[in-house]
Structures are given as structure tokens and as C-alpha cells.
Amino acid sequence: MDELLVTEGRALKHVQVREYVRTLVTGAAPGSPAPSERELVHRFGVARMTVRQAMDALVVEGLLERIPGRGTFVARPRRAASRLTSFTEEMARRGLLAESQTLLARREQAGPGVARALNLTEGDAVIHWRRLRRADGVPMCLEDAYLNEVLIPGFLQSGMPTSLYDALEVRGLRPTWAEDSINADIASADEAQLLEVDPGVPVLRHSRRGLVGEKIIEVSRTVYRADRYTMWLQVGAEG
Amino acid sequence: MDELLVTEGRALKHVQVREYVRTLVTGAAPGSPAPSERELVHRFGVARMTVRQAMDALVVEGLLERIPGRGTFVARPRRAASRLTSFTEEMARRGLLAESQTLLARREQAGPGVARALNLTEGDAVIHWRRLRRADGVPMCLEDAYLNEVLIPGFLQSGMPTSLYDALEVRGLRPTWAEDSINADIASADEAQLLEVDPGVPVLRHSRRGLVGEKIIEVSRTVYRADRYTMWLQVGAEG
């Protein structure tokens, strides 16, 4: 979407219409009517095809929904996926209060595994952040996050945030997509102690590589208590 | 996409053009040129806006890519996700030969859990298909799939296919998206015997609800050997 760059100076008409409708529509309740195409034709003095081009973009985006013979309406929010959810957000959606206890937050030299995952050279500086995460007070998972220090200078000095994804977002580095792997295993003695379970109980191991475009931002390894956590996913494209 | 229903009789022009281009383009190498818009205008005797409408759909689909001043080309395949992969496809991608042994294939009355998941009433007819799935000869998982019999009449009589998703596809019922839940657990005695592992080893439990649009097609519960299987995912939107 490089139209934004063009916007200063002489904005394209369909972009003007699109952004006008977007401002009307963001925050509106799903099902609210958007302006009709012909109304926008009169308001902007453009051809109907131009209006349709603008509206098409918003429909593809999932913001609007057309109903023939009735009108155009604010769509119900799309099925997940347009945004990677953080642990904090995920717990909130389940009605649980997320808490986070930092066990470790320091600069380290990347080991071989982390270096490969972050596409760095072994020994490069990375930020290692280890947290025990609780939901409604009960340990839920143990997370080790690794960040490429070059991309996030001064991260450790800025005071550790509550939500990693929020902190990345303000830097424009919130991952937009991720490569995940998920496996089942048995809790080690150390993990069991921190998670307050018996050693040998089943756990879910989740590895994530979070990216913005082609840039690898974050690599994390999380071990979840299987008795407390089931992962939910929505996969696949919209029909 | 109800254009398919309209196609018999009088097909819409933009659909004709779109499907013509699609046949030209499927199987072509990424980067191959598609016909130019003006060429299609002449071939079909339609307005350029009509051709653009057809091409727009293919661009949104991710099949084509426009390059201003140069032309329209076959796009590189999108990052995953546009298609739910079946077990057979997934194993093939890992270079493994998938085999499937049917343990059970019959008509049943839906129990409470399956009924709820398929949005049916308890006691409604469902197809239950249980398979032991191997990769390169070694047991990988045990899958129980449930299908709404009303949607797939005569499924059991048609001879069990190799791939459920292929069989659904020819009926236009291949799930386009799914709601999944994933958990870690311990193999039960029965599961362990079929999977050829010791009871109590960790397993990954995967439940799926596969949908086409709003229609629930398939519900499945699969238990994977954790020593043989790690689930890979790409999550999130395109940047």
C-alpha cells in the first residue's frame, strides 16, 4: 500500500473515498450501514466505478460487507489471524488475568540454535527474556524469548514492559506473522518446579519465529502445562 | 462464490474471462506472463473494466501479480494457509510416504460431543471413519473423523478414498478453514498398542472442526506420537 506515500500532494480519488469511508466506519458497530455508493458519488463528484473501487478495497480488507438489494454494512470482525495475539491478550480473551514474572532479562551471546533461528551468527548479541506466566495466579507456562539486539537497541534499559508485543508495536516491530512448531513432551525437573507440577507430567512445547515482512524479530520457546492450557487456532483462508 | 450456480445457463462475462485465465494460468510457472488486459478485451469482446474485474479476483486470490508498465504474471505461491493440507499432503511435503489403514468406517448416531461440534442433534446420523496413519511404515497418528451424513450422501458406499480432503474436494466440500485445538497428553493403553509405543508416552491431541464458509463439514480428533510428529504452522496475515 504505497498510496499513503502518494497521499501527500495529490491524493487519488478512490483513496480519498476509501479513507473517508474508513474513518466513518472504524469503531462503528458491526451491521451499521455504510454510505451507499450513489451517496458517495454525489458527495465526492466521482463516477460510481471509482466509488466501487474504494469500497472493494474495504470489502477485501474485511471491514465492509455488501448485501445486494440492501446496502453496504460494517462487517463482523474477521476470523482471527489478522493479528498475532500475545499471551496477555489471549488470556484476556479467556477471561483470565495474565501475570508475568521476569526470571531473567539480559544481553547474551546467541547460541547455535538461537543464532540460526534469528538468522544471526553464533555469538552475536541477543536479548534473552525468561518469564514465568500465570493466569489467575496459577502458573501456565514458562517462556524464553530471544530478540535481535540490533533491531531493538536499548530494549533492556527502557524497563521491561508487561507485554512484549505491545513493546514491539510502538517500535513498529510487532510480528505480523509467525512460523510455529508444536510438540508434546514431559516436564523436566526444573520446569516442573517452576510450573508447580510434578516432574513427568505432559507439557506442550511451542516454538515461535515471529516476523515483520521478511525480518525475523523474535524467537521464543514456551512450555505450557497441558492440564491448564489448550492451544486454539483458526487456520486457513476465508472462503 | 455463488457464481458457480449461475454458470449453467448464462455465465457472467467477468466470470467467463476469469475462468479462462485461470485455466491458462494454473500449472504455469511463477513469473509466466498472463494475457494482457487489452488482449482479453479483444478476445472476449468485452469492456476493459470487465476484464479488470476478472483479473482483480485472481490477484486477490493470489494467483496473479500485476506489475505496472510490464504486465500481469503468475504469482509465486502464497505463504501457506490458502489451503488446509491433508495428512497425505503434509507427509509428502516432508518427503514421507503416507499410508492409511481404515480401522472403522460406518454410519453411527452422533454422541453429545460430536453432535455439538457438527452442530447436529444427538442421535443424528454421522459417518465415523477411524484410521491408523503411517509415515514410511511407522505409525504416526490415530484419527477419528466424523462427517455430517446429510452433506455427504453415499459416502460410505462410494468406496473409501485415500485422502478425505480429496474426496471432499470433488464434492465441493473441501474445508477452506478450520478451528483447531491442540493439547499434550499421555497415550492410553489402547492408543499405545495401535501406535506401537509404550503406554504413558507423551502424545499430541489435535481436534479439528473443518468448515466451508459457515457449513461445518468435518470434525476430527487425532492423537499423534510426540516422538514422531511435530506440528508446523504459519500463522498471521500477509504483510
Next chain:
DNA sequence: TAGTGGTCTAGACCACGAA
């Protein structure tokens, strides 16, 4: 019946890329 979105026409000018 009036309004909506869905489709379609027959042109036009522009910026850009390749030759």
C-alpha cells in the same frame, strides 16, 4: 415503487518499462 448493489459499456489520459 424507490433504493441498493451487481454487472457492463466505450471510451479517456496517465506513468512506467522495454526496445
Next chain:
DNA sequence: TCGTGGTCTAGACCACTAA
């Protein structure tokens, strides 16, 4: 210079919904 896609116009008829 010529062909490409990007944008835009000023209409038109249709099927559908709601009053």
C-alpha cells in the same frame, strides 16, 4: 515509441429488498 497496467468518466440495465 509502443504496450502495459492504473485511474477515471458518465452513463446503462438487472435482480433484489423494503416500504
